[in-house]
Amino acid sequence: MPFGNTHNNFKLNYKNEEEFPDLTKHNNHMAKVLTKEIYAKLRDKQTPTGYTLDDVIQTGVDNPGHPFIMTVGCVAGDEESYEVFKDLFDPVICDRHGGYKATDKHKTDLNFENLKGGDDLDPNYVLSSRVRTGRSIKGYALPPHNSRGERRAVEKLSVEALNSLDGEFKGKYYPLKSMTDAEQEQLIADHFLFDKPVSPLLLAAGMARDWPDARGIWHNENKTFLVWVNEEDHLRVISMQKGGNMKEVFRRFCVGLNRIEEIFKKHNHGFMWNEHLGYVLTCPSNLGTGLRGGVHVKLPKLSEHPKFEEILTRLRLQKRGTGGVDTASVGGVFDISNADRLGSSEVEQVQCVVDGVKLMVEMEKKLEKGEAIDSLIPAQNI
């Protein structure tokens, strides 16, 4: 939709070879999977909302690679994209999500009581705990493709749903285009404010169109539960607090999400979900749980240890800088979170984080005392 590439019937005047993108210098999941045969098969198709293959891959064509991570290079414009273009998405999903097959089923578990422990991470090391996910509202096109009218409808429905929450979830919505200077200052100070995307990965997919129309931030009075509206997904839901009580963060996350989902269902616009892909989001990397549960943790010695990367891999964790996905760490403080999204449940993924971080803090303490940590390193992937 955003650009002229979508006039599909006209494009078919040109032969497959003439339209096929030059991916010789590319290194992303889409470029690895997309052959001329797949392109030929899918190029005349479109989803019910008119999203085409060229729309799906544009961001991967425009962004050959990323310095820190292997990017996905394709996005969905609506729920049906994953079906109509499955010949491309299935292998990309398989590559990205550790061998997940087209026939596999994904388990959803938002029952916080199933989490063991997680309330005793040492606050001297674990500075803050956070769980985030995304949700898409069924019946609306996704951020790469939606029109202004659709985006506004998503905002309206979301704000209605959020404003009906009460108790620990009672809160307020701050639309980006009409917040006051004072409100903006406060949101920045709280580290809540999101800004217009600058990453070319997002811009090339058309997600920043019409900014800041129908974008906003909702948070509860305690500032522990936060929802972003119409940023990279319809909704991004975040539960967070200072310190190491991941159990409490996850409880609030699950309870809040379930409440919100009930309200959307009452309006006949539940969340996009199916038993193969779990929760359907814009980027294939966020399918399944869409969950990133993590901590900001001080690991200056462990991070210097030669086996740091290996330990993370075995624990099914990933590291980032404290600025988020595109940053490096500062002062030995890392953002450690689950690496998996699809093929394991929310509880399982947060359990990985809880157990893994606990272990790494123990390792850090041993290293501080000058002791070896080899006995603590897990022998294989958990």
Place this chain on the structure above:
Amino acid sequence: VYVFNAELHRGQSTKNLRVTVYGPCTRRSFSSLLFPSNCGNIMASSFARILSSKRNVGILSLVGAGSLTVGFLLNREQHVSAGAQVRRVYPPSAEYPDLRKHNNCMASHLTPAVYAKLCDKATPNGYTLDQAIQTGVDNPGHPFIKTVGMVAGDEETYEVFADLFDPVIMERHNGYDPRKMKHPTDLDASKIRSGLFDEKYVLSSRVRTGRSIRGLSLPPACTRAERREVERVVINALGGLQGDLAGKYYSLTQMTEEEQQQLIDDHFLFDKPVSPLLTCAGMARDWPDARGIWHNNEKTFLVWVNEEDHTRVISMEKGGNMKRVFERFCRGLQEVERLIQEKGWEFMWNERLGYVLTCPSNLGTGLRAGVHITLPRLSKDPRFPKILDNLRLQKRGTGGVDTAAVGSTFDISNLDRLGQSEVQLVQTVIDGVNYLIECEKRLEKGQDIKIPAAISQFK
């Protein structure tokens, strides 16, 4: 199968035979083609070459003198018909953009009524109003200039969305009314008077314009295949240039490190656009596929392929010989036009809008003729802006449109693009720059200067 019909009655001359193509190819209307007077030579004529050089066109039959009917079969079954359906889920009022904080030409003229009238339309290519205005919605304003805020995806954009484009064109081009006025084209450089500047002040001279290839979508909307076809058509033509215009093409995807460094040193290399005005309009898609730079061996004639327009043509040299720069400019442009016509292509042009380019600000001549000039005293004089204004000149920094001046060296060029011919505009620049140099000289001698009378424009 789409058939066109050109009937010629006995005794009628084939000169200026009007031929109209029906069906999805309407956008490539071949009206006002000239044919040789011998009807039997139709097959050998440029007309047949035009048809056969396009994709997948075959000529079914040709009947001899008296009447001729030629039908042609288009191989591909899928075509978009003129005015493809636009997907509409919400009423126009729900889709109308919020322009309350915007300050660009599009925002000044896109009322809810105009939006409602045009939002369901599309060009034969499928380009829509929302696509045309996206860049203006995403970019509320610019610090130095009032931006246009919309682009064309193809030649038909200017017709299908005329209710919005016409008033924007009028505002941007200082009152030129595309509904009533005609634009003059004149590339006869011999008409230029004077044009040799004092090189104590003028460091370099340059003339640039753009040209679009008729029948192919413009950079905001083109597909990869279309963009590659633009590249092929253009470099094919450029390969035919000779003498002082002979040169070489450097594709952005294939240039070597050395070539790249040389182009940077020559200040020829253009890079992927970073301006959100361009990226929001989709002009950087698929970068650097089918983009490149061509220049002649003498490095005085340069063509950019598939940057902001299909082509940008630049003639330049150090020093103050604007006359020679313009002479080479005209000669090069006319040669390139001849070479593409040999292959059955032509530039987008019409008498309402002149040369059709991506941005409405470049319609008409698309011409910017300018100099880099040092004016240490004049630039500090408070009358400088008014003098420029009256001479119908504009100043920029030496880095181009989005830059400020460094020291007292400026880029001075024509303000106008549409409504006056190339010759007229270049003459304006020559006369104006000479006046500025006179002012500077007078100030050097401690003499006073005068603000010149405002040059009358077409209005």
